[in-house]
Amino acid sequence: MENLKSYLSTISPISEETWTAVSQLFTFEQLNEKEFFIEENKYAEKIAFLEEGCVRAFFTNNEAKEYNKQFFVAPSLIGAYTSLLTKTPNLIPQQALTECKIWIADFNELEKMYELYHDLERLGRKIAEFYFLEKEKKELEMALQNATERYLKFRKQFPNLEQVIPQYHIASYLGISATQLSRLRKNLHTVNY
Incomplete structure (x- = not known):
């Protein structure tokens, strides 16, 4: 308490x-x-x-x-x-x-x-x-904001949540499909390397 x-x-x-x-x-x-x-x-x-x-x-x-x-x-x-x-x-x-x-x-x-x-x-x-x-x-x-901006803001606001909950919940929160989220994450990963 x-x-x-x-x-x-x-x-x-x-x-x-x-x-x-x-x-x-x-x-x-x-x-x-x-x-x-x-x-x-x-x-x-x-x-x-x-x-x-x-x-x-x-x-x-x-x-x-x-x-x-x-x-x-x-x-x-x-x-x-x-x-x-x-x-x-x-x-x-x-x-x-x-x-x-x-x-x-x-x-x-x-x-x-x-x-x-x-x-x-x-x-x-x-x-x-x-x-x-x-x-x-x-x-x-x-x-x-576009989907990428919303996703980056989500990651900043909830830094550990991606490792804890299913991706389709995150996609729903962002207002995009799970496929779009997967593509977005892949593009960001590629840009960072």
């Missing part, structure tokens, strides 16, 4: 009093590879700190084709934020791509503490701001 405390402190400092109260809400769980943290059309109730592992957020189109929207690599927070805030069914499932260690808390209980602990409320706002900026950044990358 010390990793959770350290992670939260890097976003926005919280007092020992706040940490003592908040830490009681979290319980440790393991998430197996391919297991869902939250499924599609379910109401989200939990938020979690991803202490170890990788989780993907994705959606499926009408032809049952999956598109990876985001990767969460430890340390990170996971949860269906839109569903949590709007109290509507989740549209973007989150699934473990590796074995994961997570600390789970009930979002409503955490939110109730905002009234008592203003440093916790500030932390919640900063987390929301971070994910808003991440979402906008990804949308701009998809619209303004």
